[in-house]
Amino acid sequence: MGAKPMEPAPAAAEGQAAASESPTVAPTAEIELKLAATAEMLAQVRRSAVVASAGTPVRKHLDTVYYDTADRRLARRRAALRVRRSGKRYIQTLKTEGELVGALAARGEWESPIRGPDPDLSVITDPDARAVLGVILPGDLAPVFATRFARETRLIDVGGGGAPAAQIELALDDGRIETLSRKDPICELELELKSGSPAAVFDLARRLVAEIPLSIAVRSKAVRGYDLADGRDPSAVRAGDLDIGSQAPTASAIDRILRHCVDHWTANHEVVLQGVDPEGVHQMRVGLRRLRSAVSLFKSVLPGEPAGWLRSEARWLAGALGPAREWDVFLSDLLAPVETAHPGRAELSVLRLLAEEEKTRGYAAAQAAARDRRATDFLLRFGAWLADGGARSGTEDARTQSLDRPIAELAANLLDRRHQRVLKMGRGFAGMAVERRHALRIELKKLRYAVDFFAGLFPGKAARSYRRALARLQDHLGHLNDVAVAERMLTALIEQHASGTRDAAGLGLASGLVLGWHTRAVADSEPVTCQDWAGFAAVRPFWTRGRVE
Amino acid sequence: MSGPLTVLVANTKGGCGKTTIATNLAGAFAAAGLTTALADGDRQGSALGWLKRRPEGAAPITGLDWGKEDGRAPRKVARLVVDAPAAMRIKRAEALIKLADVIVLPVLPSPYDEAATARFLKRIEDLKPIRKSRTAVAVVGNRLRPRTRASTRLDAFLDDIGHTVVTRLRDSTLYAETAAKGMSLFDLSTRRAAATRQDWSPLLHAVEAVV
Numbered sequence: 134m135g136a137k138p139m140e141p142a143p144a145a146a147e148g149q150a151a152a153s154e155s156p157t158v159a160p161t162a163e164i165e166l167k168l169a170a171t172a173e174m175l176a177q178v179r180r181s182a183v184v185a186s187a188g189t190p191v192r193k194h195l196d197t198v199y200y201d202t203a204d205r206r207l208a209r210r211r212a213a214l215r216v217r218r219s220g221k222r223y224i225q226t227l228k229t230e231g232e233l234v235g236a237l238a239a240r241g242e243w244e245s246p247i248r249g250p251d252p253d254l255s256v257i258t259d260p261d262a263r264a265v266l267g268v269i270l271p272g273d274l275a276p277v278f279a280t281r282f283a284r285e286t287r288l289i290d291v292g293g294g295g296a297p298a299a300q301i302e303l304a305l306d307d308g309r310i311e312t313l314s315r316k317d318p319i320c321e322l323e324l325e326l327k328s329g330s331p332a333a334v335f336d337l338a339r340r341l342v343a344e345i346p347l348s349i350a351v352r353s354k355a356v357r358g359y360d361l362a363d364g365r366d367p368s369a370v371r372a373g374d375l376d377i378g379s380q381a382p383t384a385s386a387i388d389r390i391l392r393h394c395v396d397h398w399t400a401n402h403e404v405v406l407q408g409v410d411p412e413g414v415h416q417m418r419v420g421l422r423r424l425r426s427a428v429s430l431f432k433s434v435l436p437g438e439p440a441g442w443l444r445s446e447a448r449w450l451a452g453a454l455g456p457a458r459e460w461d462v463f464l465s466d467l468l469a470p471v472e473t474a475h476p477g478r479a480e481l482s483v484l485r486l487l488a489e490e491e492k493t494r495g496y497a498a499a500q501a502a503a504r505d506r507r508a509t510d511f512l513l514r515f516g517a518w519l520a521d522g523g524a525r526s527g528t529e530d531a532r533t534q535s536l537d538r539p540i541a542e543l544a545a546n547l548l549d550r551r552h553q554r555v556l557k558m559g560r561g562f563a564g565m566a567v568e569r570r571h572a573l574r575i576e577l578k579k580l581r582y583a584v585d586f587f588a589g590l591f592p593g594k595a596a597r598s599y600r601r602a603l604a605r606l607q608d609h610l611g612h613l614n615d616v617a618v619a620e621r622m623l624t625a626l627i628e629q630h631a632s633g634t635r636d637a638a639g640l641g642l643a644s645g646l647v648l649g650w651h652t653r654a655v656a657d658s659e660p661v662t663c664q665d666w667a668g669f670a671a672v673r674p675f676w677t678r679g680r681v682e
Numbered sequence: 683m684s685g686p687l688t689v690l691v692a693n694t695k696g697g698c699g700k701t702t703i704a705t706n707l708a709g710a711f712a713a714a715g716l717t718t719a720l721a722d723g724d725r726q727g728s729a730l731g732w733l734k735r736r737p738e739g740a741a742p743i744t745g746l747d748w749g750k751e752d753g754r755a756p757r758k759v760a761r762l763v764v765d766a767p768a769a770m771r772i773k774r775a776e777a778l779i780k781l782a783d784v785i786v787l788p789v790l791p792s793p794y795d796e797a798a799t800a801r802f803l804k805r806i807e808d809l810k811p812i813r814k815s816r817t818a819v820a821v822v823g824n825r826l827r828p829r830t831r832a833s834t835r836l837d838a839f840l841d842d843i844g845h846t847v848v849t850r851l852r853d854s855t856l857y858a859e860t861a862a863k864g865m866s867l868f869d870l871s872t873r874r875a876a877a878t879r880q881d882w883s884p885l886l887h888a889v890e891a892v893v
Binding site for chain 1: 687710714716717752758759760883886887889890891893
């Protein structure tokens, strides 16, 4: 909401439901992306060759007040009403974003000059706009927040020398968001395509990121303003449902799925930076894992070029989030129950202290990686690739044909393959060695992601019971893995403190206590785990029924 | 959401002010510049009669005759108000409730009305959209002054069955005067009308809050 929606780039997925489906990209869609900066970085941007050569910028001071009802009706209806002061003039703008009330699905913008700083709805007569506003009674609207910032814009011509030509508007915004009691700085840059190839916007952004460590920005100014006014922290976002439609050509289905995963990642970016809600790190990592899993799922139809960097960059970023997540799980799922059972044991307190330290280090590393320009560049590279045609780009004839066929055909085959693989690896489940269980767990996770990606293609009971059986089994094997991971982490922790001044023996004892406790619990739950395996192995695949010839 | 925001004005008991509330709600929507339709579910067609009397310059409202069976709102309608028939079979009530985003339930401060209201609420509360809280129910006290004995008793009664009054509409001759001319309180610019309109704010807020 607020700033212009950006398509098809994920970099500025506007609004918070970034992990929900995105509308298909229309050729005329506006391309706009946003990057976070510091004042020093904005100065560097001004000095960079490509920007400096664009000549003198146009400078404006923008003073804007956003209005809504006490129950935030406009925000709920994905609309924003603002009055912007420009010298002595006041401009009122109502912006809406799809999915409206009253049988309308319009994305609209209504702008008109008004006499004073207060909104004047009488100038809005378009029924589409009125339908969004609904009945607004005198006194219903009140200021929610204001944005006050200096904006510097430059038109930059890129291309030539073989690269496609394009004109891009670069805006540098420096100022703040204000409510009655709070303030939040605005320091960001926005790139908007004026003419030419959409990929050019991403290319220019990548050139800047190569020089200056700009980072990903997800929330629009309007979303940030509402969050500030209502005292809301950005909250962790789950993957959400994906419905690609069985008739969708394979190529666009792949684009949708990859974008869905990337949106899942970026939607949690600011939660990770906030560093409060552990769910943010978890969800961001899941998004990246799903992305890797999707790339490997489609390896037969995806060219090696994007597949290679998609996989390696996602692995790097997910890896950087690993310790934060692992210590979170250790503290809450493994250590806490043992503490409850042994109140007042000093050794456990020492372990908690050290684990909390590790967790803090893990969070710092996770935040550094999320802010790292490598992450920014990864996202921009993905955006450029999508804008350039995505899965369909750079295709040879042999692949083109399969990319045009409906996704449902490929989906059934891929699900079949992953399902068969799991069954094969699960033979002799009861007496299986730990390492083989782990390998099976990973394969199950891949199957689970594939099932999630294609779930929308196969509605019905069969798919639901399949997913239930799968989830149950994963739960048990997941705990088994947590214990194995904890053993690795604790071994490293003990080594690290072996010659330290802290109580090394106590640490060893506490670690043994925790591992012993949970190893026993895993052993106790073995019959149930075996039952769950049998339950899964017996469940009927759901895709045979929905399979398209 | 697809389709218009739909308000169903219903109660099994006749004479509780359904048509007054339906026509004034439609008038409020139309005055706010919203594309509005008013569906008359009653064979007597008093809501449609009101529309026939509506003067030329007034904010437009499309009339729909649902006396025999329920139809559909024309495309582009942003707000649909349905004036339900007094005696509805459960099947019809179910169909109308399924259509509605909000049910407005007018009650008069009388023991007869209370009993009828309690029966009606009990009947509809088991219907899926209401059970699953997809449809809101707004009870409106009609011809009711706050802090009177009748009003206090009605509050106690509603509290008993788990509801509260969203608003109380005062008894005013303005309703009869405007109805006779096919108008609503929202078509008038007098100070008296503005004061009486205040009663409607909580209801309009409640209706707009559902989407």
